[in-house]
Amino acid sequence: xxxxxxxxxxxxxxxxxxxxxxxxxxxxxxxxxxxxxxxxxxxxxxxxxxxxxxxxxxxxxxxxxxxxxxxxxxxxxxxxxxxxxxxxxxxxxxxxxxxxxxxxxxxxxxxxx
Amino acid sequence: xxxxxxxxxxxxxxxxxxxxxxxxxxxxxxxxxxxxxxxxxxxxxxxxxxxxxxxxxxxxxxxxxxxxxxxxxxxxxxxxxxxxxxxxxxxxxxxxxxxxxxxxxxxxxxxxxxxxxxxxxxxxxxxxxxxxxxxxxxxxxxxxxxxxxxxxxxxxxxxxxxxxxxxxxxxxxxxx
Numbered sequence: 213x214x215x216x217x218x219x220x221x222x223x224x225x226x227x228x229x230x231x232x233x234x235x236x237x238x239x240x241x242x243x244x245x246x247x248x249x250x251x252x253x254x255x256x257x258x259x260x261x262x263x264x265x266x267x268x269x270x271x272x273x274x275x276x277x278x279x280x281x282x283x284x285x286x287x288x289x290x291x292x293x294x295x296x297x298x299x300x301x302x303x304x305x306x307x308x309x310x311x312x313x314x315x316x317x318x319x320x321x322x323x324x325x
Numbered sequence: 326x327x328x329x330x331x332x333x334x335x336x337x338x339x340x341x342x343x344x345x346x347x348x349x350x351x352x353x354x355x356x357x358x359x360x361x362x363x364x365x366x367x368x369x370x371x372x373x374x375x376x377x378x379x380x381x382x383x384x385x386x387x388x389x390x391x392x393x394x395x396x397x398x399x400x401x402x403x404x405x406x407x408x409x410x411x412x413x414x415x416x417x418x419x420x421x422x423x424x425x426x427x428x429x430x431x432x433x434x435x436x437x438x439x440x441x442x443x444x445x446x447x448x449x450x451x452x453x454x455x456x457x458x459x460x461x462x463x464x465x466x467x468x469x470x471x472x473x474x475x476x477x478x479x480x481x482x483x484x485x486x487x488x489x490x491x492x493x494x495x496x497x498x499x500x501x
Contacts, residue, residue: 262373273396283387
């Protein structure tokens with residue numbers, strides 16, 4: 213995955229997705245596609261960790277994803293195979309579509325790796 | 326007064342298994358969580374929910390709604406000026422319906438939630454200190470070696486900049 217975002221990259225995006233970034237558990241950015249704002253790439257691992265703690269209090273072993281609903285844009289943080297994906301999308305976009313897309317991207321990246 | 330009548334509309338929605346209301350500080354105001362969840366979980370859960378919402382507000386953007394997906398359930402968190410509402414859902418929630426219902430709940434029950442938040446017992450930040458053990462005659466009491474406090478007279482002697490104020494000895498006898 214490259215850091216530069218091209219039209220070819222974003223053509224495959226589901227409706228409403230601005231972009232997403234992938235970071236490792238230490239917060240180091242591994243790649244980025246499209247446009248990322250609010251530094252969600254930096255905070256995605258931390259949000260995933262905090263969400264996991266909330267899940268732990270309720271007796272759940274794993275947190276699948278965390279969706280942040282903002283006024284102007286939404287964010288989705290998801291952990292796939294130890295990598296943290298942080299995506300920014302329009303409020304009207306379906307977070308389920310974005311989640312499915314990221315999971316597919318995660319599988320592809322895993323195969324490429 | 327129970328908040329159940331306000332929460333009942335939420336609890337009646339399909340796949341909703343439970344709900345809770347926390348104060349802004351994360352103290353439990355009221356819980357309608359199903360068994361085996363007891364109120365005891367909120368000592369930990371309340372703190373973690375507040376940490377999550379504040380971390381998102383501080384590092385990302387002001388966010389009123391957060392949805393957490395776990396293995397089989399979801400937790401929808403709705404933050405308002407005076408409380409945090411949590412809705413515990415089996416599977417994926419019908420988000421649009423849930424948002425409207427919780428907004429209505431916050432509008433209708435604002436005064437009651439505020440009152441209940443005031444009545445909620447504040448969580449002790451530290452365990453209460455044990456009372457001092459009675460001193461027996463044989464006990465050797467070692468006084469801590471604390472620095473001696475300055476007396477007011479010493480301070481006055483030192484002057485404003487910590488130096489001893491020495492009055493210039495000037496002779497009035499200018500004519501020798």
